[in-house]
Amino acid sequence: MVLGVGIDIVKVDKIKVSLEKWKDSFLERVFNPEELENISKNKLYYQRIAARFAAKEAIIKALSKSGPLALKDMLILNKENGAPFCKFKNNIGVDIFLSITHIEDYAVACAVAQKKM
Numbered sequence: 060m061v062l063g064v065g066i067d068i069v070k071v072d073k074i075k076v077s078l079e080k081w082k083d084s085f086l087e088r089v090f091n092p093e094e095l096e097n098i099s100k101n102k103l104y105y106q107r108i109a110a111r112f113a114a115k116e117a118i119i120k121a122l123s124k125s126g127p128l129a130l131k132d133m134l135i136l137n138k139e140n141g142a143p144f145c146k147f148k149n150n151i152g153v154d155i156f157l158s159i160t161h162i163e164d165y166a167v168a169c170a171v172a173q174k175k176m
């Protein structure tokens with residue numbers, strides 16, 4: 060059963076400004092260590108941070124009818140083939156179908172939440 064759908068867009072520059080201002084404390088407020096290890100500091104670093112922020116917001120929207128969820132309750136990771144996926148810290152009985160895209164200035168994510176069978 061589909062529980063909900065969520066979409067979010069994030070301006071890459073906003074992430075850059077937050078990181079410059081708050082540095083590691085911004086990252087620690089939003090991400091778990093395993094997620095940060097997955098984001099290499101290459102030329103797409105800010106885009107990938109923005110995309111993962113968008114992914115978390117999209118998932119929160121998709122699950123908004125199912126109770127409160129915090130940004131760090133979920134981990135946004137990549138499969139070996141590069142496809143993104145969401146892992147919850149605690150099993151909440153939900154599967155997330157997630158898609159991410161980013162260009163220079165914006166990152167977008169879309170999530171569908173489904174009750175685990």
Ligand SMILES: CC(C)(COP(=O)(O)OP(=O)(O)OC[C@H]1O[C@@H](n2cnc3c(N)ncnc32)[C@H](O)[C@@H]1OP(=O)(O)O)[C@@H](O)C(=O)NCCC(=O)NCCS
Nearest residue numbers: 103106107108110136137140141142143158159160161162
């Ligand atoms: C995977 C692919 C669709 C990504 O598209 P893109 O336009 O390069 O980049 P986007 O910004 O739209 O998407 C990037 C995101 O796609 C996701 N992605 C990567 N591989 C994926 C896959 N196999 N399945 C689903 N999503 C994938 C990732 O989340 C990635 O962001 P991240 O690395 O920050 O996690 C693309 O690289 C691809 O393989 N296209 C197939 C067609 C092709 O081979 N074209 C080239 C010859 S014409």
